[in-house]
Amino acid sequence: MTDFAAPKNLRTGAGQRADWRLMLLMGSFCLCYAAVVLNMGLLAATDPTEPVIGDSASKGRPVRGEIIDRDGNLLAANLPAWSLYAHPHVMKDPIKVANALDRIFPDIDRETLLKKLTGQRRFAWIKRPVTPRERQLVHDLGFPGLHFGNREIRIYPAGHSMAHIVGSVRAEREDVRYTELTGSAGIEKHFDARLRDPELAGQPVRLALDLPVQQAVRAVLEDGMERLTAKGASAVLMKVRTGEVVSMVSLPDFDPNAKPVFFRGKAEDSPRFNRAAQGRYELGSTFKVLTAAMAIEAGVVNAETMIQTPSQLKYGRHRIGESHRMPAQMSVENIVVKSSNVGSAKLAMMIGTRRFKEYLEQLGMFDPSGLELAESAKAKPLLPPYWTDLSSMTISFGHGLAASPIHLAAAYATLANDGLRVRPTLLSGPQAPGERVFSKETSREMLRIMRQVSVRGTARRGDVPGFDIGGKTGTAEKIGARGGYDRNRVISTFASVFPTSDPEYVLIVSLDEPTDRSGRKPVRTAGRTAVPVAAEIVRRVTPLLDMRPRLAPVTEAPLTLNTGAE
C-alpha cells in the first residue's frame, strides 16, 4: 500500500506545486497587462501639456531673423504688434461700434466696416497692424466683440537709405495667434528661407553694407541729382579685393516703413526699381578701359602702340564717329584718356570677336551679377541678338550691350584686383579668390592709364588730392522715342578705382539725364556731371572708411640746415 500511496502523494504534491506556479505566472501577466492598461488610460485621460522643464526657453511664436549691417546696426527687426478683429455676432450695437472705430481709424472706409459688422459673418478683420496707441483707444471704448490678435511687424530703422537692399515682407498666412511674414523683395526675399528658419532666428544676416557710408553716399548723390536736374541716379561702392558691396544707392527711393503706393508709369522709373542692381543701361565709354585691357592682355598691343584714328570708321553701311576732334594717330593710352570711339573699335577688331566675347564672358557681362537680391537674379545683361563684328566694335565703346552698374563695378574690380575675377556680394566676409582674367602686368598698366584719365583726361574734376583716383567717364545717349539716339538725354557714368597705387575700392556713379546749367551752355558730359559727384562721394566717404589721404612721396629729401638766426 505504502508502495502505492507514496507515488500518489508525490504526484499530488507535484500537482499542487504546478498549480501554484501557474497561478503565479497568470498573476504576474495580469499585473503586467494591468500596468499597461492603466498607463494607457492615464495617458488618454490627462490633458497633453508641454513639458515645463524643457531644454530651450525660446520656443513660441515663429520669429523672423534680423538683418544687420557690417558694424551691427539694425537694418530689419521685428516689433510685437496687434491686429484688431471682431466677432460681430456678440455685438449689441454694430452701428455704434462702426462709428467709434471710424473715429479711431480714419483710413478705414466706414461703409465697408459697416458691411463687415452688420453681415452674417462671425469673424472679421478690422485693422492689421494696430499701434499701441490705437490699441489703447479701442480698449477704452469697451465694446464687446472686439479682440486683438498677436502679430509681428517688420521695422526698417535705416529708412530710405537701405530701402532697395533690405526689400520688404508681406503677410502670407494670417491667424489670430500669429502672422507669417514672407519676403517679397530684396534681401528679405532672397534669404527668405534662411530668415524664417527658427534654428537660425537668433543669428542675424550680416550684410557687407556700411550704414553711415550708405547714408553719406545717398546724401551726396541726392544733392547732385537735384543740382543737375537728373531724373535718377545710382552709386555702387565695392571693395576691390573681396567684391563686398559697401554701399549701393538708387534714387529716387522710398520709405520701406510706409505702405507701398501704386506707381503709375514705366517700371524703370518707379522708386522701387533698383537702378544699381536691376537697371540695365548702355554704359558708354566706361567700356573702353575693358577693351584696352583685353587688347593688352591678348598681346596685340601695348600702352604705347600707335593706332590710326580717322575721324570716321566705315563698316558696311554703318559709320562710327567721334564726339569731338581727335588726332589722326593715337597711342592705346591716349585712346582711353581722350576717349576715342574709333580707336576702341579698332582695338576690338584687333582682339577679334571670338576672344572679345570670351573676355566679356569672363568679366561676367553675359550672366546676372549674382548679387543676393531677388531682383538682380533677373537682371541679365541685354546682348545683341546676333553678334556681328559690328556688335563687337560698338560694344568696345559701350553701345549695344546694356548691363547694370553692379556688373560694371565687378568688371572694374576684377581689373583692379590684379586681374583676378571679383564676384559682387552683399554679404560680409571673405570669399574664395576668383580665377585669373587679366595678368598682374595688364592690371598695373590699366590702373596707370586710368590714373592718367583723372590727371589729364576727361575726369580732371574727379581728382581728390591724396587718393589717386583713376577711372573712366562714359556719356551714353539714351534711345529716343522714335528710335536712334537722343543727344539731349544721356546716362552719364563715372567708373573709378581708388587709390590706383594700391586699389581698395571701386566706385561707380551713374546719373540719368543730368544737365549742368552752371555754365553758359547746358553740358551733359560725364566729366561735368557724374565726375564731380563721384569726387564729392570720395571726399565724404573716405574718412568714414578710415582712409587717410596719401601724401605725395618725397622724391628727394634735402637736408637743409636751419640756423634760425637769419
Place this chain on the structure above:
Amino acid sequence: MMRHGLALLALTIIAIAGWAYSVNYNTMTAFDRVRELRGQIAEEREALQVLRVEWAWLNAPDRLQRLTEQFASQLQLVPLVPDVLSHTAIVPFPEDPATIVGIAPVIDRTGLIPVPVSRPAAWRAE
C-alpha cells in the same frame, strides 16, 4: 515582536507618504515658479527687443541728419572730409627753432614724410 514590526512598517509608510506628498507639492510650486519666470523672461525679452528697435529707430540716419540740420546753429557740425585729417608725424615738435638741425624723411605707412629733426639734448648742453 511581530506587532512591533508592523507598527514600524506603518510608521515608515506614513513617513514616506508624507515625504512624497511634500515633494509632490514642492515640485508643483517649483513648476509654477518656473512658468512665472518663463513668462517674466519672455516679457523682458520683448521689452528688450522693443527698446533695441526703438534705439535703432531713434538713431536712424535719416532722423539724425534731420536733427543735425535743425540744430545746425547750436551744433555747428560739418561733414568729415579728408582735408581735416593729417598724420601725427607731420606735427612739428614744439622746439626752439634754433635747435632744429634739419629735415629727415620719415617713413609712415602712407609714404615718406619730411619731419624736422632737432639736435639731441646732450649736444645742447655744450
